Amino acid sequence: MGYVAVIPLLPALAFAILAPLSGELRNRLRGVAVAGMAGSLVLSVIAFFQTWPGGHAEHPVWHVTFPLAEISGKPLEMGLMLDPISAAMLLVITIVGMCVQIYSLGYMHRDGRVGWYYAALSLFTAAMLLLVLADNFLLLYMAWEVMGLCSYLLIGFWHEQEAPRKASQKAFLTTRVGDVGFAIGLFAMYNAAGTFSFEGVLGSAASWAPGAATLVALMLLFGAMGKSAQVPLHVWLPDAMAGPTPASALIHAATMVAAGVYLVARALPIFEVSGVALTVTLWVGAITAMVGGLLAAVQHDIKKVLAYSTISQLGYMFIALGAGSVVAAMFHLVTHAFFKSLLFLGAGVIIHASHTQDMREMGGLAKHLKITTITFTAGSLALAGVFPFSGFWSKDEILAVLLHEQQYGVFVIALIAAFITAFYVARLWFRVFMGPEQSDELHEAHTSMLAPMVLLASITTVIGIGGYWFAEFLGHHGAWPEPKIYLPSLVAAGAGLALGWWAYGRMNVVLNTRPLKHRAGYAYDMLSMKLYFDLTYDTFVIKPYMRLALAFAIFDFKRIDGVVNGVARSWRTLSDRGWKFDRTVIDGAVNASASGARALGSRLRRIQVGRVQAYQRYVVGAVVLLMLWTVVKGA
């Protein structure tokens, strides 16, 4: 099964081919990236079916390691492994990645740097595939950082404009905060376990010193919160929407942001040892699900709605993890990857068609963009959790886990979040697709953009039913939904949709007044200020930091420069003296020797007659003398 190692290698190869080329050539060769992706997809499908039926979570299907170095006697090994979780992730990444790459052929074809876009996309895919195949936390961390870089590159893809540039810096720096936590967690982990491999770390977690597990788990969670945009490190994700939409679909909806979930899912035994960390995870997830949902409900930018929705759904996954269920979290990750990337791709088409991102300037798209409408609707319903779309099944599973773990408080929060989700889905849908048309040149997108959407929509529609087998695949017992769970869930979703319809869909006119704003002005303001997160960071982190930097700068100018200048002045005086000494004594000696040499030279130049043969005679004469000496000595 060595071909598994080729899966991340193919996109990496595509990057290696594309990156060094000139822009023009790179644009023309973007097919290389698509080909690499296709190869990875085929191999991933094969790998998935070789892993099937799974069920043996402890032992990977395929595992290879090689020693990298030896640190104080302990071998540092790197390796790749394939187990059911990896296989499922591989499939998700490659399918979504393939869809996005094909979609981008149409979406990005007029961009002058499309080749670079494909190169970065390939590198990202390679890193993500490596991440899910890694058999240890260190390699995972490396891939994690490469993905961070790619995310930075793709958010700032249009770096000629200010917003993408700032957004890319924000994303990079914010996730970096989480990554510092991750790094500390790695140090603590190595200290405790003496290894980075999943096997060694997770196997020995139960026997660690008290508190070590909690520290490691919390630090890993912190890293995951940065990557997966959990409150309070979520602020970068909405801004990241400044990047190209297909890249957002792949990176900021389907895969990279799910890496945090994947990390926690992998490290869950440590969390279980700690207990505290598990609770923290649960509540981080609950708060994020709530906050994300609320903020999504007041955004006007269609991509930002989806971004906050992503934050909210990732919160859901953390809830599942906090409740100790890898299956529920992973299942929601999978379904969410498909329907959210579908929604993003649809949003791309919508933005293309209506030339704006502001939902207030949209409307009536259903009449003209038939296929987009159908696929987008499928994605919306999945997000809202309506039967039989995939979101219903995966949310149901999370709710079931909560009930089973007797986390009633969080259960209620999750239900409310589901209600809010349904509400903003309805808001989005009615605003975009219903109502009067705001533009008269609406047109459907190219087939190369629609085909991936249709594929994703069909997956979204049918995949939910596979939850039972997915659980079995991951080595757990599958279960079908029970009425006591799906009834409240359906009621919440239905209520949310109904409220959305009542507020936005009921009247077939453009709404320039906002019903919610009228009824709850204060709350609305709070939400539209994004719950003051950015403001808080600005006031308490960025501004003080700038002030501190300014103070240091002033201190630097006044005090340190004064000292430096004083030293410089005294040096100048000193060197002045030295110069005078130099002139008289040392130069005198040098000049004396120089004039001596010149006098000697003027004598010697007389033998430099400038005629070749004179020199020849000197040489021959010298040789003759040498030979004479030799002969005389020898005799």
Next chain:
Amino acid sequence: MSDVLRVILPVLAAVGLMLTNGVVLIYMLRKVLGHLHLRLGPMHVGWHGVLQTVADVGKLLTKEDITPNNVDKALFFLAPAAVFVPSLMAYAAIPFSETWRITSLDTGLLYTFAVLSLVPIGVLMAGWSSANKWALLGGMRAAAQQIAYEVPLLLSVLPIVMLSGSLDLVEIVSAQGGYWLGFVPRWFVLHPLGFIASLIFLVAGLAELNQTPFDMSEAESELVAGFASEYSAMKFGLLFLSEFSNSFIISALGITLFFGGWTLPWIPADWVAHIGPIIFMLKTYIGIAVFMWIRGTYPRVRIDQLMSLGWKRLIPISLSLIMVTGIAMKVVESVRGVS
């Protein structure tokens, strides 16, 4: 005494061959060129003019030998010999058959080229000593041309040396025995690499001979008769003779290197064992006829065209041919070694 005879007799034979060859070739040239020009050539002296050349030789022998006033006398007298002697020496290594040859040398090919490389010196000598600007220009042109084309001529032969693994002309001929695919004679001209080499050899050989289309050195319309302008009587005869002898040698070399020398394909070797020299002479004269054919057909090129053809085309081509030959031989060797 027989030792001395063994040395002297072949030399006398070579001189005889050279003189006869000259006489025959003059007649042949006149006839071939005549027929190429759709005329008859000499017809009156003897049957179809066969005695015309004999009469010409008589004329040359009996004419007054004029020595112009200002010439550099020593060199003027030496020059015809300096052209004639190397040309004569070149016969020493030509194998008329496996046994019919003046001397057997391991380095026969190298010897022939070394001797031929002395010809330009005589030409320069003649050109300089004549104290005539046409002669000097012609001599320098001829010498420059021969020097320039000696290089591709030598290089074009190296692939053959590599393929046959010997500098010995007899060995090169025997390397061409046998057949490819059972019926194609293993002549090097039919070998893909040898074919290219033979083309280079033909062009360089023509230039080496100062023959049309490369006859700038004695372009009648420009330089009277080139380096031979001031010569008359038998001195002129010697210059002329050695020129014909040179074309015989180049043709014979080409026959030896590319066309299987004295052998005939498809006929058992012992049938023709005793007529090898005759076959060789026939082939050589066919080669000379081809030279004459070219001479009667092509216009003259310009001197700079000639030089750039030699240095910028033929030398790079023949150098890469050597490289390709080496690689091909290694490949074939390793393939054989594997199978």
Next chain:
Amino acid sequence: MPETVNGVVFGILALASIGGAVAMLTTRNVIHAAFWLLEVMLAVAGLFLLLSAEFLALVQVLVYAGAVSVLMLFVIMLTLRRREDAIRPLDASWGAAALALLFGAIIYVGVAASSFTLGAMPDEVPDVEALGTLLFSLDGGWVFPFEIASLVLLVALVGAVWWSKEEDR
């Protein structure tokens, strides 16, 4: 008997080479000097044959006689403005003569004092095939020096072409 033949041949060649060299140095005509040099080269090629260095003799003819001499003649002819310029003063120099004589004398003394009293040539005769094999064999052969020599020649060729380029400098 062969010894005698060898001796006679050597005598002729020695006379030819030394005589040619002297003639080259004493003739007043540069063109004649070049031809005398050619004569010396051919005589030396004969000496090489006497020393059983067949390959070297042929190379000597090909390179020195065939190429270098012609090159010399070309340069002489190209650098003469009139035909009469070929006749030059004799450039006799007693100092140079004394120096060269001293040099030769010391070498003669050195040779005479040395222990090289090998009368006859060894019976083993070097042959061309062994020369080629040794020249191109990788182990213990001369292939690397040979390649370096070819590089030297290439560089010299390029340099000569560069120097003699007429314009653009």
Next chain:
Amino acid sequence: MQVGLEVFLGLAAVLFALGLYGAISKKSAVMVLMSLELMAVAVNINLVAFSRFLTPEAMTGQFFTIFTMVVSAAEIGLGLALVLAIYRQSRSIELAGMNRLKG
């Protein structure tokens, strides 16, 4: 008469001395180059003679001769190119005139 090694050495010495005389006395650059060739040839005779008498099988001297031939061919090519270049500059090949690089 027996032709021994020292005879060849003596011949080479004479040729070398003659070449040396030419090289330091002749005023024409081409003549000097010709004299240099004479010296090179004398050296070659020495090498081949040593090789023939001392190492007939290994042929060391013959290989050295090949290399000296290469070097002297390179030298003569460059030397003549130089002479031509100088002639083009100053219309003369007299060595006495070639002192423009004198400091």
